[in-house]
Amino acid sequence: MIDSPSSGTAKESNAFPINVRSFKIAGFLIGFGLGGFIDAIVLHMLLQWHHLVSGRVPSNTLVGLQRNVVWDGVLSAGMWLVIVVGLAVLWRSVQQAPIVPLTTSAFVGWILIGWGGFQLFDSVFFHALLGLHHIRPGPNYLVYDAAFFLIGFVLIGLGFLMTRNQVDG
Incomplete structure (x- = not known):
């Protein structure tokens, strides 16, 4: 629950006209961008796969x-840039509605959905369609690519579990 200066909690947020969709979009964009950063840092720079x-x-x-x-x-x-756009959407949403309609868990859930979305995008477009790279080139590259793809679905699934019944609106 989020503290409100006037009422004490965000429990009564039904009284406030809030665009819940903007908070979801912000979480998705932030998660998508973070997923790309994690991919670039871990797989491209640290492991150099x-x-x-x-x-x-x-x-x-x-x-x-x-x-x-x-x-x-x-x-x-x-x-x-995707993260900056996500933060701008979040900032604008908070300015329009200082009582946030999502629980922390639900917002983190949307970040996980975005992260998984990046992994699915990367798997389908960069790996399969464009052939730009594989997760780990070599004789078992398909195992790594499939695992990366499946982890994307797991992240999306966990994200949706975290968002269930935690959105007001």
Whole structure:
């Protein structure tokens, strides 16, 4: 529950006309962007399993690695912009309705839905359709790609579980 200066709690938020959809969109966008950041940081930089375009531009030469790192930067910048848009939507929503209609759990649920959404987007478009990269290139690449795809569904499922009966409106 969120404290309200006038009433003490957000329990009575039925009295306030609030655009719940904006809070959900903000959570989704923030989660989508965070999912992209986590992918870039963990898989591209720390584990160095792949880069955004390593399926098209080999990274075993200095020039190839430089090109891959530039495209990883483009991905990170894009995810940063998605997060900024999500924060702007959240900020505008809070300005319009200082009594937030979502519980913390529900908002985190929408972030998880967004994160899973990024993983599904990455799996379908970057891995399958465009062939830009695989999660971990090698003889068992399909196992890693499938696991990444399934984890996206798990994140979305957990997110929806967290949002059930926790939205006022």
